[in-house]
Amino acid sequence: MQNRKNLKILIAKPGLDGHDRGAKVVAQALKEAGMEVVYSGLHRTIEQIVTIAVQEDVDVIGLSIMTGAHIPITQKLFEKIKEKGIGDKIVFVGGVIPSGDISKLKELGVAGVFPGGTPLAETIQFLRSISKKG
Amino acid sequence: MAVARYIKDEKDQILDVILESGIHVKPSYSPKDLEAIGFSYEKDLADPGEYPYTRGIHALGYRSRAWTTRQYTGFGTPQETNERFKLMISHGQTGLNVAFDLPTQMGYDSDDPMSEGEVGRVGMAVDTLRDFEIAFKDIRLDKIGSGLTINAVASIMLAMYQAVAEKYGYDPKVISATPQNDILKEMIGRGAWIFPVEPAVKLIGDTIEYSMKVLPRTNPVSVCGYHIRESGATPAQEIACAILIANAYIDNVLARGYDVDAFVGRFSFNLNVFGNMWEQVAKFRAARKLWARNLKEKYNVKKPQNLFLRGLFGGGGYGLTKAQPENNIMRGAYYALVAALSGAQTTALCSYDEAYTIPTPHSALLSLRTLQLLMDEMGLRDTVDPLAGSYFIETLTKEMEQKIEEEMDNIEKFGGIIKGVSEGYIQRLVARQAFEVEKGLESGELQKVGVNIYKEGESMEVELHEYNWESAEKQIESLRAVKRERSEKDVARTLKELESATKDGKNVMPYLVECCKAYASVGEMAGIFRQIFGEFNEPSLF
Numbered sequence A: 001m002q003n004r005k006n007l008k009i010l011i012a013k014p015g016l017d018g019h020d021r022g023a024k025v026v027a028q029a030l031k032e033a034g035m036e037v038v039y040s041g042l043h044r045t046i047e048q049i050v051t052i053a054v055q056e057d058v059d060v061i062g063l064s065i066m067t068g069a070h071i072p073i074t075q076k077l078f079e080k081i082k083e084k085g086i087g088d089k090i091v092f093v094g095g096v097i098p099s100g101d102i103s104k105l106k107e108l109g110v111a112g113v114f115p116g117g118t119p120l121a122e123t124i125q126f127l128r129s130i131s132k133k134g
Numbered sequence B: 001m002a003v004a005r006y007i008k009d010e011k012d013q014i015l016d017v018i019l020e021s022g023i024h025v026k027p028s029y030s031p032k033d034l035e036a037i038g039f040s041y042e043k044d045l046a047d048p049g050e051y052p053y054t055r056g057i058h059a060l061g062y063r064s065r066a067w068t069t070r071q072y073t074g075f076g077t078p079q080e081t082n083e084r085f086k087l088m089i090s091h092g093q094t095g096l097n098v099a100f101d102l103p104t105q106m107g108y109d110s111d112d113p114m115s116e117g118e119v120g121r122v123g124m125a126v127d128t129l130r131d132f133e134i135a136f137k138d139i140r141l142d143k144i145g146s147g148l149t150i151n152a153v154a155s156i157m158l159a160m161y162q163a164v165a166e167k168y169g170y171d172p173k174v175i176s177a178t179p180q181n182d183i184l185k186e187m188i189g190r191g192a193w194i195f196p197v198e199p200a201v202k203l204i205g206d207t208i209e210y211s212m213k214v215l216p217r218t219n220p221v222s223v224c225g226y227h228i229r230e231s232g233a234t235p236a237q238e239i240a241c242a243i244l245i246a247n248a249y250i251d252n253v254l255a256r257g258y259d260v261d262a263f264v265g266r267f268s269f270n271l272n273v274f275g276n277m278w279e280q281v282a283k284f285r286a287a288r289k290l291w292a293r294n295l296k297e298k299y300n301v302k303k304p305q306n307l308f309l310r311g312l313f314g315g316g317g318y319g320l321t322k323a324q325p326e327n328n329i330m331r332g333a334y335y336a337l338v339a340a341l342s343g344a345q346t347t348a349l350c351s352y353d354e355a356y357t358i359p360t361p362h363s364a365l366l367s368l369r370t371l372q373l374l375m376d377e378m379g380l381r382d383t384v385d386p387l388a389g390s391y392f393i394e395t396l397t398k399e400m401e402q403k404i405e406e407e408m409d410n411i412e413k414f415g416g417i418i419k420g421v422s423e424g425y426i427q428r429l430v431a432r433q434a435f436e437v438e439k440g441l442e443s444g445e446l447q448k449v450g451v452n453i454y455k456e457g458e459s460m461e462v463e464l465h466e467y468n469w470e471s472a473e474k475q476i477e478s479l480r481a482v483k484r485e486r487s488e489k490d491v492a493r494t495l496k497e498l499e500s501a502t503k504d505g506k507n508v509m510p511y512l513v514e515c516c517k518a519y520a521s522v523g524e525m526a527g528i529f530r531q532i533f534g535e536f537n538e539p540s541l542f
Helices: A021-032 A046-056 A070-083 A099-108 A120-133 B031-036 B041-045 B078-090 B129-135 B154-167 B183-188 B197-214 B226-230 B235-254 B277-299 B327-341 B361-376 B391-414 B417-422 B425-443 B469-485 B488-503 B509-517 B522-533
Strands: A008-012 A036-039 A060-065 A090-095 A112-115 B004-008 B014-019 B095-099 B145-149 B177-179 B222-224 B268-272 B311-314
Touching (some): A008 A046, A021 A036, A021 B425, A070 A090, A112 A120, B031 B391, B041 B391, B078 B129, B129 B469, B145 B154, B154 B177, B154 B522, B235 B277, B235 B417, B311 B327, B327 B361, B417 B425
Parallel strands (some): A090 A112
């Protein structure tokens, strides 16, 4: 964890899907909770997301995925962050995630999974506990 | 998601109800309320089929014709989609509503690296005319209309629909397509935009101009308040945005020198049904009135039938919950009731499993049956606008009308809808609203069954629609086969002509039709637009 007061988080929308209500709500909630938030905007490739993560020097990357492609997308993110030498970043995932896939995402290295309908407080709590651990 | 803010005392008595659009509901209504708002039957309502059409656009409503049911369908390969279309038609569905996969919506071919993992996932993959030939095989294109849920490249898909119809021997004059084709709403919600605002709106103008001449039964634009509402807008903002967006498209075509009466009658609307049911009914009634008045007073539209707000009222996706998914079946039934009480011409419901996945045949059929039950079993065809004359509904309709006008004024004051979308003003407004709703749900001020009240009960496993990697590979293989078989000379020539026409600012539609007929791919056609127009620069929100 970087030596700064507030946690810095990238909320990213990978792929072609443009359903961003959830991502924007989470971004606003984290901001209101005192965290620093960078929003990627839509239609980002994993390469672009990793570049933003490096440039902005974020502590955490949050992926919002609604299309069902969360497993291959997350896999690819982990490959790329390792390649770029930022494999230590914390990754969390939100969106339309069937409960059966939560353990699969965690096996890939995802620290927290927050499917649609998760209370915002839960996501905030998760990020605060991470920052304390760091 | 939740339908109103309830202010209660410690005994659970309701002290005040504040609807999403900001209207306070009173404990009861009487003739005095109608008097207070200056209600006039002639001016505010008039008979069904009479201006300002508050009560409906047809004198006999569902007596003359039940609504068209148009469940959103499409996945995997064109072959799988064709089978699902036929299944839904055999169940009595009366129109098609084609779902395209994201690569198609974003103008990429199935073999593009950008498409990886998304081919056929949330809709049907379309690369070339060959795919439409398979998808629409044995479907009577002169009898059944097709909604094409696509926006950024709607011009390409409309051209392809004409090409497939001609291939199967239909005169373009008899086919009826309803491409969604509303790019400004994509920039506010849903996000399937490609090109910058100006050329994107110009492409929509092209489809309207072209339809006027070549595809007279086609509805070239379906203006969507729907997705703006899904993204967080209030019902009043939903309608305000929809009317202003429609006006932006009208202005584009008027600037080409056409008479408004020559095209505006083919506009249709796609509006949302979730939320407080009274507020929705009032919203639809007020929307019909405001749209007619807007056309008559602002644009001097002459023909009465061109003043009609014809619409698909349905969906309700944001109202559905992941928690206790079977509850969504009941929610869908109430949403459909709202649509019927509001005089929808066309309807469709989100299926109960849509918070998880694209619908299974079973859940799609349940949605269709829900709609059929209302028309054929519950008496919704008996009489037009059955809630008319209710002290409450008429007062609320008038209040909604005022709220919608206020929201329109706010956007106009900012500088209009085009500026509002280009600079992110509307997007910020909608995102803020979405956040307020979530906060309301967390504080308990807004209530949602299964989410923050009545949470007990068993969770349920939903049958998931699995992504089929094999289908994706099949699709890519089929694209390669088409590319091997087609005449490269014809493809190069038609694409070159499209490129010059685009650069010269001509109407691109006839050129797109020729490209489609030569089996040029969606990615090739959209690639030309990308190269010439560039891409929309999403305004930063935070």
